[in-house]
Amino acid sequence: xxxxxxxxxxxxxxxxxxxxxxxxxxxxxxxxxxxxxxxxxxxxxxxxxxxxxxxxxxxxxxxxxxxxxxxxxxxxxxxxxxxxxxxxxxxxxxxxxxxxxxxxxxxxxxxxxxxxxxxxxxxxxxxxxxxxxxxxxxxxxxxxxxxxxxxxxxxxxxxxxxxxxxxxxxxxxxxxxxxxxxxxxxxxxxxxxxxxxxxxxxxxxxxxxxxxxxxxxxxxxxxxxxxxxxxxxxxxxxxxxxxxxxxxxxxxxxxxxxxxxxxxxxxxxxxxxxxxxxxxxxxxxxxxxxxxxxxxxxxxxxxxxxxxxxxxxxxxxxx
Numbered sequence: 251x252x253x254x255x256x257x258x259x260x261x262x263x264x265x266x267x268x269x270x271x272x273x274x275x276x277x278x279x280x281x282x283x284x285x286x287x288x289x290x291x292x293x294x295x296x297x298x299x300x301x302x303x304x305x306x307x308x309x310x311x312x313x314x315x316x317x318x319x320x321x322x323x324x325x326x327x328x329x330x331x332x333x334x335x336x337x338x339x340x341x342x343x344x345x346x347x348x349x350x351x352x353x354x355x356x357x358x359x360x361x362x363x364x365x366x367x368x369x370x371x372x373x374x375x376x377x378x379x380x381x382x383x384x385x386x387x388x389x390x391x392x393x394x395x396x397x398x399x400x401x402x403x404x405x406x407x408x409x410x411x412x413x414x415x416x417x418x419x420x421x422x423x424x425x426x427x428x429x430x431x432x433x434x435x436x437x438x439x440x441x442x443x444x445x446x447x448x449x450x451x452x453x454x455x456x457x458x459x460x461x462x463x464x465x466x467x468x469x470x471x472x473x474x475x476x477x478x479x480x481x482x483x484x485x486x487x488x489x490x491x492x493x494x495x496x497x498x499x500x501x502x503x504x505x506x507x508x509x510x511x512x513x514x515x516x517x518x519x520x521x522x523x524x525x526x527x528x529x530x531x532x533x534x535x536x537x538x539x540x541x542x543x544x545x546x547x548x549x550x551x552x553x554x555x556x557x558x559x560x561x562x563x564x565x566x567x568x569x
Contacts, residue, residue: 264312267319271426275474307349328389339395374533420493424470425558444513458523461501469551493532
């Protein structure tokens with residue numbers, strides 16, 4: 251596994267998707283580096299528009315790219331907006347990766363998703379499990395788009411010698427998350443649901459599924475720190491998983507969230523809703539060998555996430 255020092259200092263660094271949860275965390279982390287940060291609003295450059303992307307790259311010519319832009323969502327969003335998820339994410343990956351190559355970018359990091367792994371792959375999920383079995387059907391279009399991005403980065407490295415790398419973050423949460431009642435990921439969905447139940451004095455809150463699936467959760471600022479660490483220290487064709495190496499059952503996780511939010515009622519389970527993959531835990535041994543480990547505990551991360559949610563949520567007027 252190649253490991254070479256890469257200097258970020260003084261470089262023009264483009265964060266694609268800088269307004270999203272992941273991109274904004276990378277922007278926060280880069281504030282501690284001496285870089286020339288470059289961002290562009292989607293209203294100015296739609297990353298699905300090839301001509302717009304190629305024109306912008308030719309003018310700006312960023313030296314380093316964190317490709318964090320993506321169309322993302324939870325189980326319902328992935329399963330409902332299947333065409334949008336595959337088209338938008340393939341378009342974003344192909345446009346940005348090719349434009350980076352055309353304009354002589356020094357390094358690019360493509361951020362994938364742990365849903366690229368087969369639904370029933372052996373746990374914990376090793377990077378070499380990609381394409382060894384069928385995907386989870388509910389998010390297959392998104393997963394295929396992310397696999398395409400990974401394979402593009404590999405192909406450009408192989409054919410052109412481009413220093414393009416790919417990382418696979420686990421389930422993320424934290425400031426900037428999407429709290430949509432139907433389209434959000436599990437952490438944001440539970441924070442919102444328990445918060446609203448607390449305000450309403452609700453006696454019970456329904457959690458989707460059976461509560462038995464196990465998930466790994468990583469605070470988004472830890473993920474950003476890992477990305478900067480790998481941008482500086484890693485150069486290779488192999489994927490690198492980014493996670494904590496620890497998982498928790500959704501039922502237990504829901505109790506932790508309820509405790510932090512201050513909800514004291516009952517928790518029930520809506521078994522008419524899909525569970526998704528039975529377990530999703532990443533093998534982080536490659537990341538560990540490259541000298542990085544997560545430092546934010548689940549409780550501390552959830553407290554920060556809830557504070558960020560409260561800060562962004564209007565307080566209801568008192569009658």
